[in-house]
Amino acid sequence: MLADVAREVDVAVKRPPTSGAVRTKFQVVALLVREERARVMADDSLTVARRSEELKRLDGVATMLAKTAARDTSLLELLADDARVSDAARAFKASVMRAAGMEPPEASAPVAPTATAPSTSTSVVPQSVRSRQMANPFLAPDFAAAAQRSAPRAARLGGWELLEPLFRSFERAATGAPACMALPAPRPVSIPRGRELMPHQARVVTATARGHRTFLLADEPGLGKTAQALLAAQVADAYPLLVVVPNVVKTNWAHEVALWTPSRRSTVVHGDGDRMDGFADVVIVNYELLDRHIGWLGELGFRGMIVDEAHFIKNRTSQRSQHVLALSEKIRTRIAGPLLMALTGTPLINDIEDFRAIWQFLGWIDDTVPLGALQAALEDTGLTPADPGFSAAARASVIDMGIVRRRKVDVVADIPARRLADLVVELDGAAGRSVRAAESALVDRLVQRYRTALEMRTVSGDPHAIDHELVHRVASAELKDSSSKAGGENVFTMVRRIGQAKAGLAADYAAQLARNVGKVVFFAKHVDVMDQAEQLFADRGIRYASIRGDQTPKVREKNVAAFTDDPDVSIVVCSLTAAGVGLNLQVASNLVLAELSWTYAEQTQAIDRIHRIGQADPVTAWRIIAAQTIDSRIAELIDSKSGLAARALDGAGDEDVLSSTTVQLDALVGLLTDALVASELD
Structure with missing residues (x-):
């Protein structure tokens, strides 16, 4: 059977x-x-x-x-x-x-998401949070919130089962176009100098400024959901703001807060929260830590809550979903009209009911019935689930609550044809400790070389002033030694360690992209990084093709064809050196750079595998950068030389500025300079 x-x-x-x-x-x-x-x-x-x-x-x-x-x-x-x-x-x-002649088990009632009390063995309250609570022990009451809760519910649809018809309306009344509420024309938004807000992003911020407070923001990856959410929080004054995210993007959210709302302080919760800032405006925590921190998070007085990759809460009976829903309920009980945003490029994973937990987080429904504004909108239709037009009207009512779904193709005029987006990740565990130890050893060696050279000088100078010419010489000597010696830790082995440590995080993000938007190109420099990525894809049942330097032309052609022609092959794993030129992979519009190049040209050549004549969609290259390592410095140096590269190609620059040696040398100079400045401050 x-x-x-x-x-x-x-x-x-x-x-x-x-x-x-x-x-x-x-x-x-x-x-x-x-x-x-x-x-x-x-x-x-x-x-x-x-x-x-x-x-x-x-x-x-x-x-x-x-x-x-x-x-x-x-x-x-x-x-x-x-x-x-x-x-x-x-x-x-x-x-x-x-x-089959078997007796099925007795059906049990579904478990309703409730705020489960964390066990005393795992619950913690960071000291900085205690300090904030002591500094402001009373939260001002919001009488409007109480008034909203006590408002009588209309009774015309009181006897009808509404949740199931609401969910099914997205199947029965589907129009083929993305579900998206009517958004106002963009108005000027205050953003930091040097940042650019695209029109489709400004529409959501403008809607928030006009008073809309709940959003299921389901834009495709690459359309800037993070910036929209942070700027929406700014115009709504939704501080303190709680941001719940997957662990892989926790550090990146702090980076984005600094970019888009620099006047607001963010803090990232790690472990027991010993290093967090309890007085920060934006508190960022990953799903896995909610169980440990659920107690004080519910009492801090948040005025807004953002849940990134909201499809993570699709299973309402899971502990993380229950914690997210309990926190949302706490905020809605205490604050009238809090800002609640669910961000996901994949609002539906298995079926329509994956909406249920997200709608409940946003306060549109509870376990059994629509709530507040949604119930009122359904009443205003004048229809019941038995009427032929109910599905279309119900679907429209839910969308108007705040569903925003745009695809790249829908806003192609708003966004650049090619965009480089940095995803900042934090290296945890043994791999992260190994990278930090290697970088520390390199810095110590550079400082020792500098001080030894300084002591050997016959002409004395200001002992507290940094001799930048000597710094450059020391860095040049280190780079020369690194290039000539096969063994030992140096800038090249350290960068490789970082690539190995990032491999799983980069592959995980590529897998998410493949699930959200289709085909993805994954670039890496080293074979072991490619191996790790391919193993993760295989473990998750994701079909991939591989393009490497040791392949015969026939095998290479076969793998390229598999990626471009087979709809079931979602990812192609490419070597930066072997696949950076001569390939047309424009069937994809998203690319992941798992490891950084030493030159702007090499990075550009990789992106040009999908950004080619005939590419109909805007291209997004996701560059994975390890926070608080030399990786960040290399990315800045590559970006700073992009203008030099353009001038050199136009015949007005010196091609020497484009060499990989220059980037390597500048990275070492920066490391040594920062270390010397830090030692003087100490």
Whole structure:
């Protein structure tokens, strides 16, 4: 019976798109195979031969499912530990079990998301937070919030089940165009000098300035959701602001706060929060730490909350989802009209009900009914779920609550044809410690060389003044030694260590992009970084092609064709040196630079693999940069030489300024100078 259903699913998946009913069948068969395997392994009454035969048959069904998932890799999300099992899936599972002569387990009521009290063994309150609480022990009451909660609810639709029709309205009344609320024309927005806000971004900020306070911001990656959210918080004065994000982008959010709202202080919560600033305007915490900090986060008095990659809370019964929903409820209870923003390029992972937790976070619904403004909008339609026009009206009502979805192609006139976006990541664990230790050793060696050379001078000068000419000579000598010696730590081995440490983070981001926007080009300099990335893609069931320097022309051509022609191949992993020239990969419009080049030209050549004549979409190159390492300095140097590169190409510059040696030397000069300045301050 399981094999028959698995074959039925496989046939359906061959004719995309995969419907919700087919997804449900796939998930149920997978669950039953898993349960049957456990039952067979635990059944002592079976002979060895009989057990082997049963397991072999189950393996056959599992193999069919694996082949099906290879055609539609989004099905793998249904097998995750925190994947939601819908009521429809439970009902189908029960029917399959009954048809097989088995007694299904008694259905249990779904677990409602509630604010679970953190255990005293893991709950913490950072000292700086205690200081803030002591400095301001009373939060001013917001009587408007109480008035909103006590407002009577209209009764015309009181007897109707509304949530299910609301969800289904996005299937029944779909127009084919992205769901997007009507946004006002952009108005001038105060932004820091040197930054540029694109018109589509300014529309969301303008809507916030006019009083809109809840957004499901589902723009495609590359359209600047982070900047929109931070500037929306600024115009709404939604401080203190809580930002909940995946760990990989935690440091990048702090970087973006400094870029877009430099007058506001941000703090990033790590571990027990010993190093956080309890008086900061923006508190950034990753999902995994909510359990430890949920107590004080709920009491700090936040006036706004942003949840990045909001599809992470799709399973309402998971602990992280419950914590996010509990914090949102705390804020909405205390503040009238707080700014609540859910950011995701993938609002739907498996089915329409993935909306449920996000809508609940935004305060549009609760466990059973629409709330406040959404309930009023449904009443104003004059329709009931039994009326033919209800689905279209209900869908429009939800979209007007604040769903914003734009694709690159929708705002192509607003955005540059080619954009370089930096994603700042923090290196944790042993790899991060190794990088920091190597950089510290390099800096110590440079400082020792400088001081030794200074002591050998016959002419004395100001002992506190930095001799920049000597700094340059010391850096040149270090670079020469690094180039000539095979062993030991130097600037080249350190940069390679950083690439290795970033590999998993870069690959993880590329995987997210592939799921959100389709095909992605992944560039790296070193083979071991490519190997790590490919292993992560394989582990996640993501099909990829590989372009390396040791391939024959025939193999290379085959892999390029697989990426450009096969819709199931999502990522191509490329060597910067082997694939940086001579390839046309414009089937993608997103590129990840996992490792930095030593020259602006090499970086540009990589981007030009997708930014070519015939490219219909704006191109975004995501550059992964390790925070608080030489990586950041190299990125700044490469960017600073972009103008020199343009002048050299126009015949008005010196091509020497473009050499990789110049960047390497300038990086060492910067490291030594900073160390000497720091030693003088100490």
